[in-house]
Amino acid sequence: MSGSDPVAAFRVEAFELLDQIENDLLDLGQDLGNRALVDAVFRGLHTLKGSGSMFGFDALASFTHHCETAFDRVRKGQARATAALVGVILSARDQMRALLDETIAPDEAAQAAILAALQAAVADDGAATTAPAADAANVIEDATRLTFRLAPSAMANGNNPLNLLGELRELGATKVCADLSRLPPLDQLVPGECHIGWTMLLPASVTRDDIEDVFMFVMDDMELTLEELEPASAASEIIAVAETGTAAPSQARTPSAPAAESVRVPAERLDELMNRVGELVIAQSRLAQIAAQGGTINEIALRAVSEDIERLSSELRDTTMVLRMMQVGGLFGRFRRLVHDLAQETGKSIEFSTEGETTEVDKTVIERLADPMVHLIRNSCDHGLETAEQRIANGKAGTGQIMITATQTGGEVIITVADDGRGINRDAVRAKAEAQGLIAPDAVLADQDVLQLIFHPGFSTAAQVTNLSGRGVGMDVVKKTIEGLRGTIRMTSVEGQGTRIMLHLPLTLAIVECMLVRVGSGCYAIPLSAVEECLELPASEAAGGKSRSFLDVRGELIPFLRMREAFATDWPAELHQKIVIVGAGDTRVGLVIDQIIGNAQTVIKPLSRFHAGLGTFSGATILGDGTVALILDVGNLLASAQRQSATRAVGEAA
Amino acid sequence: MTASILAVDDSPSLRMAVRIALSGAGYSVTEAGDGVEGLSKSNAAAFDMIVTDLNMPNMDGLTMIREIRRSSSNASVPIVFLTTESDDGIKQQAKAAGATGWLVKPFEPDQLVRVARKVLGR
Secondary structure, three states, X not given: OOOOOHHHHHHHHHHHHHXXXXXXXXXXXXXXXXXXXXXXXXXXXHHHHHHHHHOOOHHHHHHHHHHHHHHHHHHOOOOOOOHHHHHHHHHHHHHHHHHHOOOOOOOHHHHHHHHHHHHHHHOOOOOOOOOOOOOOOOEOOOOEEEEEEOOOOOOOOOOOHHHHHHHHHHOOOEEEEEEOOOOOOHHHOOOOOOOOEEEEEEOOOOEHHHHHHHOOOOHHHOEEEEOOOOOOOXXXXXXXXXXXXXXXXXXXXXXXXXXXXXXXXXXXXXXXHHHHHHHHHHHHHHHHHHHHHOOOOOHHHHHHHHHHHHHHHHHHHHHHHHHOEEEOHHHHHHHHHHHHHHHHHHOOOEEEEEEOOOOEEEHHHHHHHHHHHHHHHHHHHHHHOOOHHXXXXXXXXXXEEEEEEEEEEOOEEEEEEEEOOOOOOHHHHHHHHHHOOOOOOOOOOOHHHHHHHHHOHHHHOOHHHHHHHOOOOOHHHHHHHHHHOOOEEEEEEEOOOEEEEEEEEEOOOOEEEEEEEEEOOEEEEEEHHHEEEEEEOOHHHHHOOOOOOEEEEOOEEEEEEEHHHHOOOOOXXXXXXXXXXXXXXXXXXXXXXXXXXXXXXXXXXXXXXHHOOOOOEEEEEEOOOOOXXXXXXXXXXXXXXXXXXXXXXXXXXX | OOOEEEEEOOOHHHHHHHHHHHHHOOOEEEEEOOHHHXXXXXXXXXXXXXXXXXXXXXXXXXXXXXXXXXXXXXXXXXXXXXXXXXXXXXXXXXXXXXXXXXXXXXXXXXXXXXXXXXXXXX
């Protein structure tokens, strides 16, 4: 743990604790008799309370304290863990989370309701939560005679009588006398035991509290007498006032600035990074040596260094990228709770499983993936899965399955949300799309195209279709988010058997392998993952204007866009123009360009806010020679090509 | 010579708070994340004081205190435990296990320093 702000560290830790508690509670809900889980939950609550109060989260600490007290009854076997109790503590956990967030005003009514429910859940006499009244402080009048004797075991427990005497001396003790009367004979003497007693005089100003402070750890087992005591009743009031005085400022704590984003990185990854940097430094010094030689440069040596640096920089890039990677397990964990809640809301019996939790994805992807996945899972629970009765009537198991998996293939991660519900009713989707004018009544659509209709923005707003087809709420938002992450959505669905939605996501967002092309005088980058093939534009097409923008590639008609026209360049055209065919999913489109320059690793720089609205480009990159190349947004180009083919279809029909 | 203190707690933030408080007062602090780690560290080196949580995974504080008292290297080291419970039961158990003193969470940093001064005498 680095950094020096314990409060920020606490907040990170507390969120982790809460997630852990939630997981343990959900496990406990499945296995109510599991003592290890009960202990784990208790320990979590306990730590949260302890640390919370340490760092000034007083409301959190006191709320957690009540939960802990109630749960302690379960731990001690005085109450049984029930599904109701787990439910209440889960909602209490949510409260705790809210209490950690200083921007949210605490909802005391909700807290009180939860605590009441909690009391009911653990039944009968709660008691013991009231704090003992503050001890009255007593002031000792005049000089006081103090006599004390420690327990024989005191020293074995780590106490040092000399320290105690030192403290008493600081209080002003005088006439300290040792009492050796109980010293056993030498043959019976155990050196580690304390048999000496002491008497002394203390000044009048020393209170009983002061003395108890000195003996605080040994009070219970020692002999202690104080003579000439006289209580002063006023003191207790003063103490009470003082206590409220110190409590107030901590309540009025100003909300701190949002904590800086942080990523936890395993130490071995940092070691790897250090190794690479070390090698890079060596390569650099070799380069410096070659430069210092002057005169005729040793070309072979220079090339060797250049190759080393190239290798190192690509390794450095990979190791650095990995630093931002996080396992999807944390994200998946959140959905367990969601499914649990949805199952209760809908009254369906749902089994939730995950696979591939250790798959790693860029932190940004994980963060932005949460909302769309909630949408998908919610859809599966709400609309995909049938009620237990319907399922049994259809010959399925009464419990519905929802499964999310993550796998990595090459440069992308595929996250799948699958259910074994009723699937998507194509006819209902078609009917709705026709009613909304999204497709012509007699249009012939591939099955995948029918399913893709669900992602159409206009489609999802129709509430009715959700009941008919089982899908649709906010799916366009899901699609937008995934595309914003440079990913794609694919979907399969078998009626009566379930639906599977696959999110294909790039491993990282910051670097992408690109093909560099030239159009007119400008250089552009096309993400290599989208490039399918490169052809030479037939001379017949090159001459033709806008009349025909379809190319016959091995019997398949592929629409193409003339980038020269799109970018309105008046630079002289290349004699042999090339066509780069890009694709995603089932759609393909050709881009006519002047020249293919080659492949390059490009670091994506976002466009300025002023240019952010441009759909054609997803970003920019800086090339080795310092020029800027815009990165083409393939998804957007495909969409515009689809519009083109749609107009063509209409044209042919007419 | 600066007194060396072993802080055992499963909560990194709490360990951090303990470290900041004690090292600010001039003590040198070694950290351990649970009872097992605490025990192995205390067996490996002599400490002037041990501060430990009770509720910890793997090995709880009580067991660790008992083991340390039975060991040779730190058998009579002052051990202060941190607890959130103000009831006596847990204190009695801990004392029976061999704890020297305790500190009720939440505590102010200087409370911890006072306790350290108290049991260390410096």
